[in-house]
Amino acid sequence: MSVDAPERPRPWWPGVGAAAAVVLVALLATAGRYGYHRDELYFLRAGRELAFGYVDQPPLTPLLARAATSLFGDSLVGLRVASAVAAALVVVCAGLLAREFGGGRGAQLLAAAGTGASSFLLAVGHLLSTTTFDVLAWTVATWLTVRALRDGGAFWVLVGVVVGIGLQNKVMPAFLVGALLIGILVAGPREVLRTPWPWLAGLVALAIWAPFLVWEARHGWPMLDLSSAIAGGGSGTSASRWILLPYQLVIVSPLLVPVWGTGLWRLARDPALRTWRAFAVVYVVLLAFFVATGGKPYYLVGLYPLLVAAGAGPVVAWAARGAARVRRSVLVAGVALAAAVSALLFLPLVPATALPGSPIVAVDYDAGEQIGWPAVAATIARAADTLPPAERATTVVLAENYGEAGAIDRYGPALGLPPVYSGHNSYAEWGPPPESATTAIVVGYRPEALGRWCGSVEPLARIDNGIGLDNDEQGAPVVACRDRTAPWAQLWPEIRRIG
Numbered sequence: 067m068s069v070d071a072p073e074r075p076r077p078w079w080p081g082v083g084a085a086a087a088v089v090l091v092a093l094l095a096t097a098g099r100y101g102y103h104r105d106e107l108y109f110l111r112a113g114r115e116l117a118f119g120y121v122d123q124p125p126l127t128p129l130l131a132r133a134a135t136s137l138f139g140d141s142l143v144g145l146r147v148a149s150a151v152a153a154a155l156v157v158v159c160a161g162l163l164a165r166e167f168g169g170g171r172g173a174q175l176l177a178a179a180g181t182g183a184s185s186f187l188l189a190v191g192h193l194l195s196t197t198t199f200d201v202l203a204w205t206v207a208t209w210l211t212v213r214a215l216r217d218g219g220a221f222w223v224l225v226g227v228v229v230g231i232g233l234q235n236k237v238m239p240a241f242l243v244g245a246l247l248i249g250i251l252v253a254g255p256r257e258v259l260r261t262p263w264p265w266l267a268g269l270v271a272l273a274i275w276a277p278f279l280v281w282e283a284r285h286g287w288p289m290l291d292l293s294s295a296i297a298g299g300g301s302g303t304s305a306s307r308w309i310l311l312p313y314q315l316v317i318v319s320p321l322l323v324p325v326w327g328t329g330l331w332r333l334a335r336d337p338a339l340r341t342w343r344a345f346a347v348v349y350v351v352l353l354a355f356f357v358a359t360g361g362k363p364y365y366l367v368g369l370y371p372l373l374v375a376a377g378a379g380p381v382v383a384w385a386a387r388g389a390a391r392v393r394r395s396v397l398v399a400g401v402a403l404a405a406a407v408s409a410l411l412f413l414p415l416v417p418a419t420a421l422p423g424s425p426i427v428a429v430d431y432d433a434g435e436q437i438g439w440p441a442v443a444a445t446i447a448r449a450a451d452t453l454p455p456a457e458r459a460t461t462v463v464l465a466e467n468y469g470e471a472g473a474i475d476r477y478g479p480a481l482g483l484p485p486v487y488s489g490h491n492s493y494a495e496w497g498p499p500p501e502s503a504t505t506a507i508v509v510g511y512r513p514e515a516l517g518r519w520c521g522s523v524e525p526l527a528r529i530d531n532g533i534g535l536d537n538d539e540q541g542a543p544v545v546a547c548r549d550r551t552a553p554w555a556q557l558w559p560e561i562r563r564i565g
Contacts, residue, residue, distance in 0.1 A: 071216045071341045072168030081171060082161030085178035086154040092409065093150035093191045097143040099414035100436035104538075106145060106194050107439065107472025110135065112492060119281030120492040121288040121564055126235035127196045134194070140476075145194050152202040153191025156371055157182045159205045163375035166212045167332075167339060172382040176401070177375040180325055183405035184318040184374075186367040189412040189430065196236045197364065203232025203239055204368025208345070211246065212372075215255065215341050219263060226267030230274025237289060238365065243271070245351040249344030288564055292491075295565040297360030310356055313363035318370050319404035326370055329377030345372060422534045435469070435538070438531030442470055442509070442539055443477035449507055449526035449544045450483060462486070462503040464547070464561075466510025468493050470539065494562035498554040506547040513545050519557050521549030 102110075112120055113132030119125060130148050138144020157178045164177035181187060190198040207228045214221035232239040250259060258264055282289060315323055333339055334346035349369055356365045385393040409415060411429050418437055421427055427434040446463060453461060463478070463486040465471035471488035478486060484507075487497040499506070508516060513523045524546040529539050550557070 072338045074168070075165055075170045075174075077162060077165050078171040078174045081175040082158055082178045085161070085175065085182050086157040089157050089182040089187070089191065090150050090154040092413065093153055093188070094143065094147070096192065096413045096415065097146040097150065100418055100433070101439055102142060102145075102473075102476065103193050103195070103432060103435050104439075104467070104469025104472065105196075105435075106131070107476055108468040108491075108493075109194060110145075111468075111472055111475045111496075115492070115496055117281065118277040119285070121285070121495060122292050122491045123196055123236065124234045124275075124278045126231070127194065127199060130199075131194060146192070149191050149194050149198040152198050153182075153187050156187060156191075156202055156205045159202075159209045160371040160375050163205075163209050163212060163372055164378045166209070166216065167342075167376050167379060169375070169379040169382070172386075173375075173378040176325070176382055176397070177371070177378040179401050180318070180322050180374045180378065180404070181371045183401050183408055184322065184370065185408040185412055186317050186364060186370065188408050189432065190367070192413055193432065193436075197367070200232065200236045200238050201368045201371075203228060203235060204242055205371045207232065207239065207242065208369070208372045212342055214263070214267075215258060215344075218258065218261065222263035222267040223270060226270030227274070229267070230271035233271060233275040234278060238368070239271075241352060241355065241365075242348070242368065243268070245348040245355070246344060248351050249347035252347045253343040255341060255344075291564045293359075296362065307357050307360045310353070310361065310363045310365075314353070314366065317364060317367060318374065319408060321400045321404040321407075322374065325377040325381050326373035327377065328380050329373035329375065332376050332380060333373075339376065342376075345369075345376075349373070418535075419533050422536070427535070427537070434535055437533070437535050437537060438529070438539055439469070439473035440477055441531050442473045442529055442542075443481055443483065445527050445529050446474060446507055446509060446544055447478070447481035447483055449546075452526060453505065453507075453546065457505055458484070460503055461505040461507060462499045464488065464499070464506040464508045464511075465493075466490065466508075466542075467538075470509050470542075489558065489561035489563055491564055494558070498558040498561070501553055501555070503554070504548070504550070507544060508547045509544050510539075510542045511545075513543055516545065516547055518560070519551055520547035521551060523547060 109128050109131035112128035113135060116129065116132065117125060131145065134145045134148060160181035161174040161178035164173045169177065190201055207225055210221055210225045210228060214225055229239045229243060250256060318326055330346060330349060333342055352366055385397045411426055416424065416426060421433060450458060450461065461484050463474055463484055465474060465486055465488040468488055468490045471486045471493050474483055474486040487499045489497065513525060516523050525543060526546055527544040529542040531540055
């Protein structure tokens with residue numbers, strides 16, 4: 067046990083558990099509003115195409131989608147139960163981290179409540195998302211690493227297990243591990259690297275991750291192409307690399323910056339937390355790395371429960387000094403206001419019809435991604451009804467992106483739609499259409515861009531979500547593609563794309 071580490075108080079389960087329960091109830095109570103996110107529709111199809119890997123992700127989240135469908139059927143709330151539970155567990159881990167840093171009841175409650183009030187947690191906890199479980203993996207891994215740096219031994223093996231599972235969801239934990247190794251080399255405690263335990267943890271993580279790595283190697287490492295596309299702005303949540311820096315001031319809440327900022331300072335400078343000084347280096351290294359490589363602004367979210375927990379003790383101590391009643395009132399009001407603003411912006415509290423023209427979609431891109439998918443399928447069904455019955459028998463749907471394809475997979479069977487194909491990400495692995503398909507109802511492509519594939523292009527309709535919300539699908543053209551210029555198998559390499 068490290069002699070520098072502060073005494074570890076008893077965990078305050080009533081307070082931490084209450085904070086986690088509030089988050090869980092809030093997420094489940096709002097889970098059925100709006101509709102599926104495009105990624106969720108994609109996960110539903112990927113869950114029916116189980117594999118050791120996909121073009122754009124490891125297999126864990128599609129597997130969870132498959133499990134949710136088996137347990138709850140075609141239930142949007144059921145699909146999101148696992149995410150709500152994951153978010154609640156992140157809150158619990160934040161409280162436990164505060165305890166590791168010497169925080170008593172007040173600090174544990176502030177860490178849990180501050181994490182639960184954060185914008186990022188409500189945003190990712192509301193959806194079935196790879197980021198949801200990535201945040202959980204980072205939080206559990208950092209908590210276990212804090213324990214391992216303090217107590218040593220077999221805790222490192224648990225770190226390896228959690229990191230390995232996290233790597234089967236997203237590759238981001240690999241960057242956490244790399245930065246942590248740099249942090250220990252720079253700030254210590256270096257002696258842990260002279261023991262076998264961290265290296266055993268690495269072997270455990272690698273063994274768990276290995277099936278996905280084999281899949282990636284056999285498919286030409288498509289994740290590298292995806293990373294290049296993201297860095298080049300080829301994602302709806304991509305942004306200028308310089309946005310990443312100011313984004314960190316709002317990702318938890320502007321009102322809670324003093325808490326996690328204190329935590330970062332404390333990890334870097336407080337002698338009582340010398341054992342964990344490497345985490346201050348981790349934050350700086352990852353921030354610089356993601357700016358340099360064009361990472362998405364939210365890539366650091368998994369570190370904030372740790373930073374909030376490290377800062378909670380000093381902030382609670384500040385609130386108990388001087389005009390204690392006033393300071394405590396300010397602290398409580400700050401957390402409550404942060405929670406209210408985060409919920410308003412990142413939970414579906416505002417009616418969908420009020421979203422057009424509101425600032426919510428501008429702040430939360432994913433809100434718009436949950437609107438209009440039944441309308442996409444219904445518009446294509448109406449377009450298909452205009453085709454002669456004989457032609458419909460040899461018709462397929464070709465979607466420009468996996469959200470459109472997922473919507474047709476989800477809603478199309480009830481509308482009598484033909485099967486859907488797409489060249490986007492893993493949908494390309496599940497194509498191309500059969501050569502017997504002589505007509506394609508194409509959604510999302512500009513008609514003039516289809517001249518390479520279609521000898522005849524007939525406009526049929528345009529997507530309208532019915533509320534005038536300007537999201538990615540609004541106004542997308544629906545056309546009939548006839549007289550293909552080449553067999554589908556020959557066109558497919560040109561149609562497929564990663565992004």
